[in-house]
Amino acid sequence: xDEKKLQAKLFDELAAVVQEAGADELYGHQLDPxxxxxxxxxxxxxxxxxxxxxxxxxxxxxxxLIEIIKWRKKFDPISAAFIEQHDAKFDKLSAITxxxxxxxxxxxxxWNFYGVVKDSNEYFxxxxxxxxxxxxxxxxxxxxLDFSDNSNDYMVQIHDYKGVSVLRMDSKTKEGSKSVIKxxxxxxxxxxxxxxxxxxxxxxxxxxxAVTAFVNEETKKKFVLVASGxxxxxxxxxxxxxxxxxxxxxxxxxxxxxxxxxKKAAIKPYTAYLIEQKFVNELD
Numbered sequence: 605x606d607e608k609k610l611q612a613k614l615f616d617e618l619a620a621v622v623q624e625a626g627a628d629e630l631y632g633h634q635l636d637p638x639x640x641x642x643x644x645x646x647x648x649x650x651x652x653x654x655x656x657x658x659x660x661x662x663x664x665x666x667x668x669l670i671e672i673i674k675w676r677k678k679f680d681p682i683s684a685a686f687i688e689q690h691d692a693k694f695d696k697l698s699a700i701t702x703x704x705x706x707x708x709x710x711x712x713x714x715w716n717f718y719g720v721v722k723d724s725n726e727y728f729x730x731x732x733x734x735x736x737x738x739x740x741x742x743x744x745x746x747x748x749l750d751f752s753d754n755s756n757d758y759m760v761q762i763h764d765y766k767g768v769s770v771l772r773m774d775s776k777t778k779e780g781s782k783s784v785i786k787x788x789x790x791x792x793x794x795x796x797x798x799x800x801x802x803x804x805x806x807x808x809x810x811x812x813x814a815v816t817a818f819v820n821e822e823t824k825k826k827f828v829l830v831a832s833g834x835x836x837x838x839x840x841x842x843x844x845x846x847x848x849x850x851x852x853x854x855x856x857x858x859x860x861x862x863x864x865x866x867k868k869a870a871i872k873p874y875t876a877y878l879i880e881q882k883f884v885n886e887l888d
Contacts (some may be wrong), residue, residue: 607655610662614651617666625673631795632682632872635673638690641874642802649751657793672791682878684736685743685771686862686871694737696720701858702748706843709758712748714741715855719767719803721777728780738784742792744862747870749795758797760840764833766803783883800839802830802848 605613618635622628630634633646651669658664676682699715721727730732750756828839834849845858846851862868871879 605662607660609657610660611648611652613662614655614666614669614714615648618647618651621666621670622673623668625677627673627677629676629682629874629878630669630673631751632743632751632875633751635786639874641877643752644823646751649757649872653757653794660696668793672793675791681743682875683882684740685747686740686875686879687882688736688740689731690737690740693726694734698738698741699855700741700745700748700847700860701855702884703843703853703858707841708755710760710843711756712745712759713840713858714745714759714761716761718763718765720747721768724776725880727876728776731783731884734780735783735787739787742788746792746795747862747872747875750861760798760800760801761796762802762836764802766833768803796826798828798839800828800830802833804829804831813815818844 615833619637622636628639630650633643633650634641635647635650636642637644637647650669654665654669655662681702687811691784697717697720701713701715702710745759748756749759786846830839833847837844837850840850842852845853847855848877860867862870
């Protein structure tokens with residue numbers, strides 16, 4: 605069966621899929637065709653992404669879609685992103701930049717700064733708290749994507765290991781990193797255009813091994829190892845912040861935070877509805 609027919613088949617199965625999964629939300633969008641917030645174009649794009657991630661294996665894509673929806677219902681990443689209050693210490697670990705003028709699928713970039721971790725127990729001692737914060741950040745990045753726009757339906761991730769000492773790669777650090785890698789590999793397929801690992805200590809080969817252990821072959825092709833952060837302009841061009849050798853923008857000019865009330869318009873309608881319902885249910 606060709607790709608178009610497979611996409612149509614899985615799309616036509618969405619009503620059955622959400623019934624089996626017991627929920628209908630994926631990346632802030634509604635998948636129930638009978639739902640008030642159902643967007644046919646977006647749903648088809650999400651279906652297409654799932655099939656691409658699993659090499660057009662229909663049965664595997666359908667199974668994974670149900671698994672992802674069930675996980676989202678249990679973990680509640682929408683809450684982690686837009687409702688829960690996380691410890692301010694995590695703000696040092698990551699950032700989201702957004703540049704509407706950027707090249708195709710380079711508008712949204714999630715940055716991870718592992719060099720700021722001096723005490724692994726401080727950040728990874730409570731693994732649950734760390735994971736909920738990091739998944740919440742991922743969800744916020746997803747909300748800046750537009751799955752109806754082929755120039756903004758993927759994001760870039762950058763993992764910066766500048767300042768990381770091999771001696772600080774203890775068991776807690778590894779456990780924290782692996783837990784995030786596993787979650788993203790299992791439940792966020794085909795949302796990255798490229799994933800950069802920069803300033804990696806030469807001896808820390810476990811980083812790449814850990815990442816590749818939980819992702820499919822299509823995703824592995826998107827991984828780029830960059831010896832120095834100053835080499836990023838070779839890949840991101842003018843979208844590279846000045847802090848990494850760029851010329852046009854500084855990191856501060858591009859930072860995006862959902863704590864800014866003026867930027868909450870980026871929250872998808874169905875996500876806004878789910879947030880509202882959560883507060884209503886808590887009041888009942």
